[in-house]
Amino acid sequence: MKAESGTTEELSTKDKRHTIHPWADLATASTKGDHVIKRGEGYHVYDSDGKRYLDGIAGMWCVNIGYGNQEMAEAISKQVKELVYYTPFGAMTNNLSAELGEVLAGLAPGDLNHVHFTTSGSCAVDSAIRFVHFYFSALGRPEKKHIISRTESYHGSSYLTASLSGKAVDRTYFHYISDIVHHVSGPNPYRRDEGQSLREYCDQLVDEFEKKILEIGPDKVACFIAEPIMGSGGVLIPPPGYHKAMKKVCEKYEILYILDEVVTGFGRLGQFFSAEPEWGIVPDIITTAKGLTSGYQPMGAVIISDRLYDRISGSNAPKTACFTNGYTFSGHPVSCAAALKNIEIMRRDKICEHVQDVGPYFIKQLKRLERYEIVGETRGNHLMACVECNISGNKAAAEEKDITAAQTVDQFCDQQGLIVRPYEALLILSPPLIIDKAGIDEMVAILDSSIEKATSALRSKGLIQ
Incomplete structure (x- = not known):
């Protein structure tokens, strides 16, 4: 007998027949229950x-x-009725995008005051790397383009961000960028050598990082990207002082520090951003998504420091200064409404x-x-x-x-x-x-x-x- 439309069996059958899920096991996807x-x-x-x-x-x-927040539903509904979309390209904006940019700049640490909106965490990380490449090229240093990431890291599933990610089990039959992407050991104190102190382990990781920079050439390394805590790699918490020490090495060789707060941002560690209160650093760039809207709408953002932006804008801008990166739905007004309401709820409650x-x-x-x-x-x-x-x-x-x-x-x-x-x-x-x-x-x-x-x-x- 044919299953009634809308039952679990019917929905599961439709899903297995037509939908390819992220991280689906294709050997069992057509038969395994949903x-x-x-x-x-x-x-x-x-x-x-x-x-x-x-x-x-x-x-x-x-x-x-949490789920089913009525305030959020009403804010999204109201914005859909008022303005569902308009192009963000060039000199165009919408009122909520402008407002959210100011709010995020206020939440971010130090001088991170410039916001580039994206549609996800993957897009945020991808855009952060593109900004770094644009930045050094605009300064006349296009050779400074290599990126150092870490094993067991996760930074997204675009072509570039999957290449940055360091989880070996995720690397299957795809192709990955290998000429400018490099990996050093991610911090995993549980698996450190027997008898090794956390201080010794931290020194080992920092030393490995500096050696990798010298191996590639400091004049070629553009940035280092790190999750504050490595999330899907296993909630890997770095030893005390790790981020401060890694940032000090970056400063020594003029390497930009990208802190990927896609997971840790917006309250997961008890702070809107964990960079300064938890790790004692102000990175050059922060990426965020996920908790930005609490999942009620897709959205991500790259937050960039004044000291970077000012060097390549205004009178310092290169001859051809068009930043040709962004997305149709960057700064989407409905997503902005969700983010603003989310921040309002988080602050009030x-x-x-x-x-x-x-x-x-x-x-x-x-x-x-x-x-x-x-x-x-x-x-x-x-x-x-x-x-x-x-x-x-x-x-x-x-x-x-x-x-x-x-x-x-x-x-x-x-x-x-x-x-x-x-x-x-x-x-x-x-x-x-x-x-x-x-x-x-x-x-x-x-x-x-x-x-x-x-x-x-x-x-x-x-x-x-």
Whole structure:
């Protein structure tokens, strides 16, 4: 019998027949069952069968103010009725784009006062690199174009940003830019050498970075790009002093520092931007997206310092000064309305202060899970965390049995109504920022139960002795 239109079976069939998902496993995409998420409220979502899930990943690091916010819906609706779109190219703008640019400049640290709007985090990072290339070429130094990124980083899925990203598992059958993109080791204190202190580990990473610059040639390296905390790579938190030390090396060789705050910006670490309050630096450029609109509309932005912009604008502009980069939907008025309302809600409801309150509680509660033999480490900062599974005993690299452990935990979490993000041997967590201590307790309780069940299942299969 044909499934009724709109049922889970019907929707899943349509989806598998026609839609290619990001990061889809093409070997199983046409047969594997789908989660059809239909509704959201607060920090929970509901599938097409009505089952409720605690959303432990905020959609994709982004639904910061939670689902179903009526103020946001009304702001978007109002703007659609007033002005749905107008071109942002050249000297054209719209009133909300102008207003949002000023607001973001006010939130950004130091002299980062110039905003270039994009449509996503990938586009923001891509545009930041294009600005850097434009900048040095405008100064008569076109050879200064090489980019240094890090292993286990993620910066997007455009041709350029996928090349910058350093997660080996993501590099499949695509082509990647290799002539001007270089990688150094990303910070992963869990996998540092036995007996090595965090200070020694930090010095090792900084030394490797400086050697890479000298290998390429300081006159050729344009910029270094880094996530404050490496998100989808496993919530990898750098050792103390890392960002300050890396920026000092950049300043020594006139290399621009791009801080990719696409994930960490807009409250995830308890600040609108974490650069200065959390890491003690003012980068040359910040990229942002995701939490900028809390996922209610697609949007990203590049925020650039006065000291860069002033050197290539006005009387300092090169003969042909047209910055030929941007998108049809840059500064889209509906997205701007969503971003402005999002910032208004976050400020009024003291969302960052709330994260500062519940974040340490979240990390403390997760630590309880380390009593299980399949858990190697729990780590995190405020509402950005990870549970790393390790049953192999190998801290140098995850083995297949470690990955199986994480996948097994994920399956039990799903059964019990918790969405986590499994990646290799990792279970990544980033709930909506409005989550309260009761929600955190629910999350940790489901994780606890799921890890216990997974431990028994893995032991029965002989993967744990």
